[in-house]
Amino acid sequence: MSVEIWDCVTRAPFGEQASVLTIIRDGDRFTGSNVADIGELPVIDGRIEGDRLLWKMPTEKPMRMTLVGKAVVDGDRLTGTVTMGAFGKAEMTGVRRG
Template identity: 90%
Template sequence: MSTEVWDCVTRAPFGEQASVFTIVRDGDRFTGSNVAEIGELPVVDGRIEGDRLVWKMPTRKPMPMTLVGKAVIEGDRLTGTVTMGAFGKAEMTGTRRG
């Protein structure tokens, strides 16, 4: 297993949200968390497909829903989207720490 920490920004319809996205890789799966001002969201059902990540994050704020993240890693850069139910999609970018 290996751990990566990313400083991310998600551009949601209600504003930008800075977060720390932690990925704990275990083969072609991963767990971790995304910690932002609104709280900590656990990563569930994380899958690694080459340089692509797909994951879910259950949340209760602003209402109960499951966010779905998809991203591509190129070197120390992460780019992708987070689908937020009725709130649509938000762009997510990140830079690897370390």
């Protein structure tokens, strides 16, 4: 297993949200968390497909839903989207710590 920490920014329709995404890799799977000012979301069902990351984050705020993240890793940077149910998609970027 290995741990990666990413400093991320998600650009949602209602504003930018900085967060710290922690990925705990186990082969081609991962778990972890995404911590922002609004709280901590668990990362579940994480999959690694080459340079692509796919994961889910259940939340209760502002309503119960499951956010779906998809990103491409290029060295120490990631770019992708978070699908937020009825709120649409938000762009997400990140820089790996360390």
